[in-house]
Amino acid sequence: MRSYSLLAPAKINLYLEILGDRPDGYHELAMILQSIDLADGIDLHANGTDNIRLHCDHPQVPLDQTNLAYRAAQLMINQFPNAFAKFGGVDIEIEKRIPVAAGLAGGSTNAAAVLVGLDLMWQLGLTQSELQELAAMLGSDIPFCIGGGTAIATGRGERLSPLPDLDNLHVVLAKHRSSCVSTAWAYQTYRQQYSSSYVSDPQSLKERSARVHSGGLVSAIAHKDAAKIGQSLHNDLERVVLPKYPQVQQLREAFEKAGVLGTMMSGSGPTVFALTESRSQAELVQQQVATGILDPGLDFFLAQFTATGIRVV
Ligand SMILES: C[C@](O)(CO)[C@H](O)COP(=O)(O)OP(=O)(O)OC[C@H]1O[C@@H](n2ccc(N)nc2=O)[C@H](O)[C@@H]1O
Ligand SMILES: Nc1ncnc2c1ncn2[C@@H]1O[C@H](COP(=O)(O)OP(=O)(O)OP(=O)(O)O)[C@@H](O)[C@H]1O
Numbered sequence: 582m583r584s585y586s587l588l589a590p591a592k593i594n595l596y597l598e599i600l601g602d603r604p605d606g607y608h609e610l611a612m613i614l615q616s617i618d619l620a621d622g623i624d625l626h627a628n629g630t631d632n633i634r635l636h637c638d639h640p641q642v643p644l645d646q647t648n649l650a651y652r653a654a655q656l657m658i659n660q661f662p663n664a665f666a667k668f669g670g671v672d673i674e675i676e677k678r679i680p681v682a683a684g685l686a687g688g689s690t691n692a693a694a695v696l697v698g699l700d701l702m703w704q705l706g707l708t709q710s711e712l713q714e715l716a717a718m719l720g721s722d723i724p725f726c727i728g729g730g731t732a733i734a735t736g737r738g739e740r741l742s743p744l745p746d747l748d749n750l751h752v753v754l755a756k757h758r759s760s761c762v763s764t765a766w767a768y769q770t771y772r773q774q775y776s777s778s779y780v781s782d783p784q785s786l787k788e789r790s791a792r793v794h795s796g797g798l799v800s801a802i803a804h805k806d807a808a809k810i811g812q813s814l815h816n817d818l819e820r821v822v823l824p825k826y827p828q829v830q831q832l833r834e835a836f837e838k839a840g841v842l843g844t845m846m847s848g849s850g851p852t853v854f855a856l857t858e859s860r861s862q863a864e865l866v867q868q869q870v871a872t873g874i875l876d877p878g879l880d881f882f883l884a885q886f887t888a889t890g891i892r893v894v
Contacts, residue, residue, distance in 0.1 A: 582701075582702065583626060583627040583702075584624065584625065584626045584627070585624070585625045585698045585701055585702060585893055586622065586623070586624050586625075586893065586894050587622075587623045587624075587625070587694040587697060587698050587891055587892065587893055587894065588620045588621075588622060588623075588694075588891070588892050588894050589620055589621045589622075589623050589679075589690040589691055589693060589694040589726070589891055590616045590617060590618060590619065590620040590690060590726075590729055590887055590889070590890065590891075591616070591617050591619045591620065591621075591679045591685040591686060591687060591690060591884075592614050592615060592616055592617070592685060592686045592689075592690070592722065592725060592726065592729070592847075592848075593614075593615050593617055593685065593752065593754075593847040593848075593852075593854050594612055594613070594614060594615075594684075594816055594845070594847050594848050595613040595614070595615050595731075595798060595810070595813075595814055595845070596611070596612055596613035596795045596798050596813070596814065596815050596816070597610065597611075597612045597815065597816040597817055597818060597848070598610065598611045598612070598793055598794060598795065598815065598817055599768075599771060599775070599779075599817045599818075600779075600780065600786065600789045600790060600793070601779040601780040601781050601785070601786050601789060602772070602776070602779050602780075602781040603736075603737060603781075603786070604781075604783075605737070607721070607737040607768075608737065608768055608771075608772070609735075609736065609737070609786050609789075609790070610734065610735065610736070610737060610738055611733070611735055611790065611793035611795055612733070612734040612735070612738060613731070613732070613733055613734070613744070613795060613798055613799070613802070614722075614725045614731070614732050614734050615730075615731050615747065615886055616726075616729035616730055616731075616886070616887045616888070616889065616890060617752055617884040617885065617886060617887060618884050618885050618886075618887040619678060619679055619685070619754070619882050619884040620678065620679070620690075621675060621676060621677055621678055621679050621687065621690065621691055621694075622674075622675075622676035622678070623650070623673065623674070623675055623676075623691060623694040623695065623698065624672075624673070624674040624676075625671055625672070625673055625674075625695065625698040625699065625702060626671065626672040626674070627668055627669055627670075627671060627702060628669065628670050628671060628672045629669050629670075630669060630670045631669065631670050632670045633651055633654045633655065633658075633670055633671055633673065634670070634671075634672045634673070635648055635650065635651050635672075635673050635675070636672065636673070636674045636675070637674070637675035637676075637677060638677075639675070639677035639681065641681040641682065642675065642677055642681060648688070648691075649688035649689060649691055649692035649719060649720065649723075650673050650675060650688070650691040650692055650694070650695045651673070652692065652719055653691075653692035653693075653695035653696050653699075653719060653723075654671055654673060654695050654699060656696075656715060656718060656719060657695070657696065657699045657700075657703070657715075660715065661703060661705060664703035664704075664705060665703075667703075668702060668703050671699065671702070673695060675691055680756055680852065680880065680882070682761045682762070682763075683756050683847075683850075683851065683852040684762070684764075684846065684847040684848030684849050684850045684851065684852045685754075685847055685848070685852055686722040686723075686725075686726055686848070688720075689720050689722040689723045689726050690723075690726040690891070692716070692719050692720065692723050692726075693712075693716055693723050693726035693727045693890070693891050694726075694891045696712050696715055696716060696723075696727065697712065697727060697891040697893075698893075700712060701893070709727060709728055712727050713727055713728070713739070713741070716739075717739040721737045721738035721739055722738055722848075724738075724739045724741060725738070725739075725741055725890075726890055726891065727890050727891055728741070728743075728890040728891075729887065729888070729889055729890025729891070730743060730744075730746055730887075730888045730889065730890065731743070731744040731745065731746060731747050731802060731886070731888070732744055733795070733799070735790065744799065744802050744803070745802060745803055745805070746888035747802060747805065747810070747886050747888075748885070748886050748887055748888045749805075749807075749858075749885075749886065750807060750810070750842075750856050750857075750858065750885070750886045751856070751857045751858065751859060751860050751862070751863040751883070751884070751885050751886075752854050752855070752856060752857075752863070752883070752884045752885065752886070753836070753841075753854065753855045753857065753863045753866050753867050753870075753881060753882075753883055754847075754852050754853070754854045754881065754882040754883075754884065755832050755836075755852070755853055755854075755867075755870060755879060755880070755881050755882075756851055756852040756853070756879075756880050757828045757832075757851065757876070757878055757879055757880075758878045758879070758880055759878055760826060760828055760829065760850075760851040761851065762822055762826065762829075762849050762850045762851050763849070764848070764849040766849075767818050767821055767822055767849035767850070768818075768849070770821040770825075771817065771818060771820065771821050774820070774821060775817075775820070794815070795813075795815075797809070797813045798810065798813035798814070798815070801813050807842055807856070807858055808842060810842065810843065810856065811841065811842025811843025811856050812842075812843055813843070814843045814844070814845040814856075815845070816845050816846050816847075816848075818846065818848070818849050818850065819833075819845070819846050819850075822846060822849065822850045822851070823846070826850065826851055828851070829846060829850055829851045829853060831874065832853040832870070832874075833845075833846065833853055835869075835870045835873050835874055836853060836855040836866070836870060838873070839855065839866045839869045839870055840866075841855035841856060841857055841866055842855075842856040842857060842858065843855070843856050844856070860883065860885070863883050864883065867881045867883065
């Protein structure tokens with residue numbers, strides 16, 4: 582086929598523990614990632630030229646080679662020159678619904694969709710793990726975005742083990758339109774402040790990895806225990822982002838007061854999410870937090886956990 586339409590879901594971090602420094606300069610992590618049904622639309626169309634052309638009308642999304650979706654297409658061209666010679670270039674249209682630079686893997690999921698879409702368009706027949714290997718060359722969150730669902734992510738985030746699906750929980754997400762946190766800044770600041778608790782040689786990293794504290798959450802997920810899942814959320818990056826961004830701290834407190842199952846910042850922020858058992862409860866929480874904060878620059882999104890990653894629609 583010459584055209585594919587794909588849905589690219591956002592992710593939230595139910596758990597993020599920083600274990601130490603890796604030889605490649607990244608941090609060794611223990612995470613639990615969850616896809617939600619807040620998704621961008623990605624349309625791919627074979628354009629009969631030798632070029633990648635990118636379209637997106639969101640003002641914060643770059644339209645040049647720094648766009649992760651563009652970089653994903655470029656990587657596929659480099660890896661599969663014969664398929665590119667046969668099928669030619671591609672138009673990529675991004676319909677942005679996931680807030681940008683929000684800690685929700687917006688760019689990463691767009692890149693994952695391009696990898697999945699070009700695999701289909703160019704009839705390559707790549708396996709999920711082959712797609713994930715390509716994804717890891719582009720960014721740490723991208724391998725997860727391919728298959729999505731609920732998963733443990735270790736290494737720098739690219740090593741994945743699936744967990745049982747959790748598609749019944751609802752999420753309220755909130756983010757101030759003006760706030761934006763750089764992921765690199767968050768990790769660097771964490772390193773400056775907490776590296777005394779880090780390990781870095783391979784043997785110590787291995788031992789430290791055996792002592793992560795996510796066991797309670799993994800067991801809550803296995804038992805589909807919503808209350809315990811809510812109580813077991815964790816994100817080490819909150820320790821550097823909350824003190825620096827009072828608006829994020831304020832959202833965390835407002836959600837806590839709203840009596841949700843649990844609340845946490847996603848990734849490097851600034852989005853804060855809260856878990857509820859029903860859509861109607863999520864709507865009530867949104868109303869309560871919006872009324873308490875009364876800021877017209879505050880955006881809310883309602884979503885549900887989903888068991889799927891990138892899919893063709
Ligand atoms: C914060 C999270 O979104 C949580 O899921 C991820 O850990 C970040 O994933 P990502 O944005 O795909 O990350 P990358 O594009 O690979 O890296 C962005 C920056 O984050 C830092 N980084 C990222 C992942 C990691 N394990 N250690 C790091 O120190 C690095 O400074 C890097 O320059
Ligand atoms: N396809 C894309 N969509 C959105 N932003 C993109 C895209 N490609 C590149 N970017 C750039 O990446 C930056 C981070 O945007 P993105 O929405 O991916 O952040 P994020 O959700 O915080 O990522 P993560 O959770 O993976 O760290 C943006 O400021 C933007 O300049």
